[in-house]
Amino acid sequence: MKLLEDRIKKDGEVLDGDVLKINSFLNHQVDPQLMMQCGEEFKRLFADQKIDKVLTCEASGIAPGVMTAYVLDVPMVFARKKKPSTLNDAVYWADVFSYTKKVNNKICVEEKLLHKGENLLIIDDFVAQGEAVKGMVNIAKQAECNIVGVGAVVAKTFQGGSDWVKQHGLHFEALASIDSFKDGQVHFGKEN
């Protein structure tokens, strides 16, 4: 998605450790028009699939997730990183390993929000090692849902997450695929 690549080139910051900071339009400040365009692009890329629900993860997945759900006219569920006090019903849990902090965190989704046989599109803002996606796939499988695909706004294809998704037979689409940060610059691949 050229619009997104151009924006990453213009506003993204490459930090040490192959980290891309895009706080000005995705991860802290959000450009809602761009998020809507991402949603429309996901709709186009998964147009051959029946989608009943979008599954994403708080916090940065919510903006692209809700816009994708809006254009698909389906509900969106966001996995929570803590079980809130109002979450008094049974939940599905999954581990999400944090490479930054070297600890297992957990995400959860209330059981009654996912139904057996439902067709889920998983949306994430960033797929690097793909730990959040692995957690969402785990939860979708516990709920016996069908995963119609995984859509990433940005994928760092050299960190294994996108390969993991494809190796598990899932349809993977990234709106911007980053191959490397050689010389402190963002280098895009051909997948978008």
Added chain:
Amino acid sequence: MKLLEDRIKKDGEVLDGDVLKINSFLNHQVDPQLMMQCGEEFKRLFADQKIDKVLTCEASGIAPGVMTAYVLDVPMVFARKKKPSTLNDAVYWADVFSYTKKVNNKICVEEKLLHKGENLLIIDDFVAQGEAVKGMVNIAKQAECNIVGVGAVVAKTFQGGSDWVKQHGLHFEALASIDSFKDGQVHFGKEN
């Protein structure tokens, strides 16, 4: 907003301790069409104001916040509850007291995302005691922004948060104002 009140009556669950759980369309599963309608209603209610940016708080504020920003055609910033590893620049911090857990949590916004003199519309999903709103007002003041108003998707008007906002001279709007949960039922006030 009658559509929202009807939805709360239909799908909301009143729990002990004057807690309203609306996980099926706002706080865990999200109805994106309803969120867009909330955004349009906030635009109408604050139509007399110049708005440069929407400020909200992760996680449940993001969906109504980004839809409001979409219809206003302005950026949205969500305050973070933890400082992420990529947030390497200076941030504004504010305390947010948790009545459930009796502890002070913190929220933060990167300084360079808020500019002196900018006109901010603060959006929150739920205003009860209003602690998250107080934190966002605090941050907006640190940044020397103008607060053009505070919009709540749902306000529990008997818990003080909406009064606090008005007592501080701020324009307050709630799309659904709950006066009480007498007899385990949701009773709406006249403000919406």
